[in-house]
Amino acid sequence: NAGVTQTPKFQVLKTGQSMTLQCAQDMNHNSMYWYRQDPGMGLRLIYYSASEGTTDKGEVPNGYNVSRLNKREFSLRLESAAPSQTSVYFCASRTGTGAEKLFFGSGTQLSVL
């Protein structure tokens, strides 16, 4: 049981390049999340998907787009990367039916030069 899988683990981009971060979960969870983690700032929500076909902006959505491709997969796209998007990105999921725990992927370290 792999849980939440994120790819890639590391990525270096130049300013203006685009890329997509992939996330997949095999726990049949309804809700999925994208967070970014910066030193001293905790985790900040970028986008949230309560269920397949729905997405909602979080605290810091500017410069990002998401796609809930199906129940398993939730991707995050940077259309034109900026140095301010240098961060560690985490995908998370939960069943979405009640008071249940969040499960996290191992993260993607992204550097934008």
Next chain:
Amino acid sequence: KQEVTQIPAALSVPEGENLVLNCSFTDSAIYNLQWFRQDPGKGLTSLLLIQSSQREQTSGRLNASLDKSSGRSTLYIAASQPGDSATYLCAVRPLKSDSWGKFQFGAGTQVVVTP
């Protein structure tokens, strides 16, 4: 807007001492609160979840308390071990409909347990 604060940012204790980690939040309208552990270069692992109606939750050497009216939660780790060295984060899940499901995290407390 909900603000979640964890003080201190870092803590060092000798092995065997009990750990006390604090989490405070500004809006008491929460559905639940979770405590997480994060090892360097890894994702977060949920340790304990406390419902808003509960006062505490226990798992092994870990005990988490919740005082919703004062906006505080405390994580106690008994008889600390070097393997407890990690960053501990708390997160609240808001009760308000416009924030439903959107967890708000603190910045974490980095713990070092010295042998």
